[in-house]
Amino acid sequence: xxxxxxxxxxxxxLSDSKRRLILTELSEExxxxxxxxxxxxxxxxxxxxxxKILENAELIYKSKRGRQVYCHMNFDIWRKVARFxxxxxxxxxxxxxxxxxxxxxxxxxxxxxx
Amino acid sequence: xxxxxxxxxxxxxLSDSKRRLILTELSEExxxxxxxxxxxxxxxxxxxxxxKILENAELIYKSKRGRQVYCHMNFDIWRKVARFxxxxxxxxxxxxxxxxxxxxxxxxxxxxxx
DNA sequence: TATTCACTTTCCATAAGTGGAAACTATCAA
DNA sequence: TTGATAGTTTCCACTTATGGAAAGTGAATA
Numbered sequence: 653x654x655x656x657x658x659x660x661x662x663x664x665x666l667s668d669s670k671r672r673l674i675l676t677e678l679s680e681e682x683x684x685x686x687x688x689x690x691x692x693x694x695x696x697x698x699x700x701x702x703x704k705i706l707e708n709a710e711l712i713y714k715s716k717r718g719r720q721v722y723c724h725m726n727f728d729i730w731r732k733v734a735r736f737x738x739x740x741x742x743x744x745x746x747x748x749x750x751x752x753x754x755x756x757x758x759x760x761x762x763x764x765x766x
Numbered sequence: 767x768x769x770x771x772x773x774x775x776x777x778x779x780l781s782d783s784k785r786r787l788i789l790t791e792l793s794e795e796x797x798x799x800x801x802x803x804x805x806x807x808x809x810x811x812x813x814x815x816x817x818k819i820l821e822n823a824e825l826i827y828k829s830k831r832g833r834q835v836y837c838h839m840n841f842d843i844w845r846k847v848a849r850f851x852x853x854x855x856x857x858x859x860x861x862x863x864x865x866x867x868x869x870x871x872x873x874x875x876x877x878x879x880x
Numbered sequence: 881t882a883t884t885c886a887c888t889t890t891c892c893a894t895a896a897g898t899g900g901a902a903a904c905t906a907t908c909a910a
Numbered sequence: 911t912t913g914a915t916a917g918t919t920t921c922c923a924c925t926t927a928t929g930g931a932a933a934g935t936g937a938a939t940a
Contacts, residue, residue: 656783656786660781660782663778664778666773666777666781667777667780668897668898669771669773672770672850675854676853679854685917686915696918697899697918697920698898698899700918701897701898701899701919718906718907718916719906719915720907720916721917730854733851734848734851737848737851741844799888809929809930810886811888812928813887814887814888816928830937832886833885834885835888
C-alpha cells in the first residue's frame with residue numbers, strides 16, 4: 653500500500669484503452685466477466701486477464717455469486733491517483749487537499765464496504 | 767489531442783517509477799538530459815529514451831540552448847488526467863469541474879507559454 | 881579545421897505484455 | 911451422475927519495452 657510499486661501497477665492498468673473502457677463500464681454499475689466479454693467482443697480468457705490486472709492495481713474488486721463473478725469499482729483508490737497528480741502540480745495541490753478533507757469528514761458513509 | 771490514444775501514452779508514461787521520478791524532479795525546476803542522467807545513475811541514452819516517452823505523452827516539452835536540451839513540465843496536460851479520473855468517480859466530478867472553471871477564469875496568467 | 885561535448889539513434893539481447901485456443905475448476909440443473 | 915455454464919489458467923506465437931554499447935548529429939571550443 654502507498655508504494656511506488658502500487659503506482660506502477662495503477663498507471664500500467666490505466667495505460668490500456670480496453671481496460672479504461674471496462675472501468676468506465678463499471679463506474680456505471682457492477683458487471684460479470686461474461687457481461688464484459690460480450691460487451692467488448694473479447695474471449696472470456698482475455699477479459700479475465702485484464703480484470704486481473706485491474707484487480708492487482710486495486711482499481712476494482714470481485715465478488716462471487718454462484719458461478720458468476722461480479723466486478724466492482726474500488727472508488728477509494730482514485731484518491732491515491734489524485735494525490736500523485738496533485739503533488740506534480742502544486743497549483744492543484746491546495747484545492748485537492750481541501751477536497752480530500754471534505755471527503756474525509758463528510759462522506760464516510762459513501763465508502764464502499766467490501 | 768483529447769483522444770484515447772493520448773490517454774494510453776500518458777498513463778503508459780506514468781507507469782514507470784523512474785519516469786515518475788523524472789517528473790517529480792522537473793516539477794521542482796527544469797533540467798537538462800545530462801542533469802537527469804547523473805541524478806538517476808542512467809546512461810544518457812536510457813534517459814533520452816524515457817524523456818522521449820514523456821514528451822510523446824506531452825507531459826513534458828523540450829527547449830534547446832546551445833548543445834544542452836532542457837526538459838520542462840507541461841502543467842497543462844494534468845488537467846486532462848484529472849478529467850479522466852473525475853469521470854470515473856462521479857463523486858469528484860462536480861467539484862473538479864468547479865475547479866476547472868476556476869482555473870479557466872482566474873488563472874490564465876499561470877499558463878506556461880512554450 | 882579538428883576535437884570535445886551534449887544528446888539522439890541504432891543495434892542488440894533480454895524481459896514482459898497480449899490474446900486466442902484449449903485444458904482445468906467450480907457451480908448449477910436435469 | 912451427467913452435462914452445461916461461468917471463469918481461470920496454461921500454452922503458444924507475436925509484439926513491444928528496456929537499457930547498455932556504440933555509432934551518428936550538431937553545436938561549442940581550441
